[in-house]
Amino acid sequence: MNLLDEIRFDDAGLVAAIAQQHDSGEVLMLAWMNRDAVVETLQTGQVCYWSRSRGKRWRKGETSGQTQRLVELRVDCDGDALLLRVDQTGVACHTGRRSCFFRAASDGGLVEIAAPEIDPTVLYAAENRPIE
Amino acid sequence: MNLLDEIRFDDAGLVAAIAQQHDSGEVLMLAWMNRDAVVETLQTGQVCYWSRSRGKRWRKGETSGQTQRLVELRVDCDGDALLLRVDQTGVACHTGRRSCFFRAASDGGLVEIAAPEIDPTVLYAAENRPIE
Numbered sequence: 128m129n130l131l132d133e134i135r136f137d138d139a140g141l142v143a144a145i146a147q148q149h150d151s152g153e154v155l156m157l158a159w160m161n162r163d164a165v166v167e168t169l170q171t172g173q174v175c176y177w178s179r180s181r182g183k184r185w186r187k188g189e190t191s192g193q194t195q196r197l198v199e200l201r202v203d204c205d206g207d208a209l210l211l212r213v214d215q216t217g218v219a220c221h222t223g224r225r226s227c228f229f230r231a232a233s234d235g236g237l238v239e240i241a242a243p244e245i246d247p248t249v250l251y252a253a254e255n256r257p258i259e
Numbered sequence: 260m261n262l263l264d265e266i267r268f269d270d271a272g273l274v275a276a277i278a279q280q281h282d283s284g285e286v287l288m289l290a291w292m293n294r295d296a297v298v299e300t301l302q303t304g305q306v307c308y309w310s311r312s313r314g315k316r317w318r319k320g321e322t323s324g325q326t327q328r329l330v331e332l333r334v335d336c337d338g339d340a341l342l343l344r345v346d347q348t349g350v351a352c353h354t355g356r357r358s359c360f361f362r363a364a365s366d367g368g369l370v371e372i373a374a375p376e377i378d379p380t381v382l383y384a385a386e387n388r389p390i391e
Contacts, residue, residue, distance in 0.1 A: 152284020
């Protein structure tokens with residue numbers, strides 16, 4: 128059985144991937160992977176997504192340093208979602224927060240439940256640095 | 260600020276929703292919600308999805324009894340994913356397993372890392388029972 132044959136990529140060739148910090152259980156983000164991104168992630172042990180907005184492979188943290196090391200890749204019962212158990216370096220969110228899920232429903236609106244751990248301007252600056 | 264205005268539903272009117280057991284941190288499943296499903300979930304406190312395969316509202320556990328009580332609904336940074344922190348009654352997966360993510364990558368294939376907690380035939384039988 129080939130793992131890739133068990134994944135049901137959608138019409139755009141993508142599958143949803145949840146990133147979860149492996150030890151704390153914190154859900155960090157939801158992103159998308161294509162077949163190549165899955166293969167690269169398994170081969171390198173560093174999580175690589177497919178950026179729908181940029182239309183290209185997105186090696187998480189490649190420039191900012193906020194990488195995700197793959198601990199375990201899980202596939203759901205019908206093969207159309209992945210759970211990536213990872214070890215997140217620094218923060219997962221571009222706002223400087225550990226998790227992208229930092230807003231919670233409250234009284235019909237949203238409240239922020241987590242503050243940035245890194246100044247986003249520092250993160251943005253880091254993204255302009257050459258890859259080390 | 261209206262919570263619904265902060266959610267970016269896709270072209271099909273759907274948003275991805277991750278269900279996570281609120282206390283253990285276990286990721287249970289990934290499913291989809293439309294606007295009505297989000298509204299109903301917030302109003303009733305019981306998680307309701309949109310079934311893409313059946314093309315209708317899917318009140319989780321309505322017939323099987325394997326319901327999800329909403330503890331907290333979170334929205335990600337760009338509004339195109341939800342994290343539902345829930346209290347799962349019984350099992351989330353139709354295979355009788357607690358989580359739908361019961362297969363892990365191993366040596367290019369997949370291995371099962373969790374056994375059913377409920378016999379699927381019992382679950383299926385339950386689904387044929389009238390709603391209590």
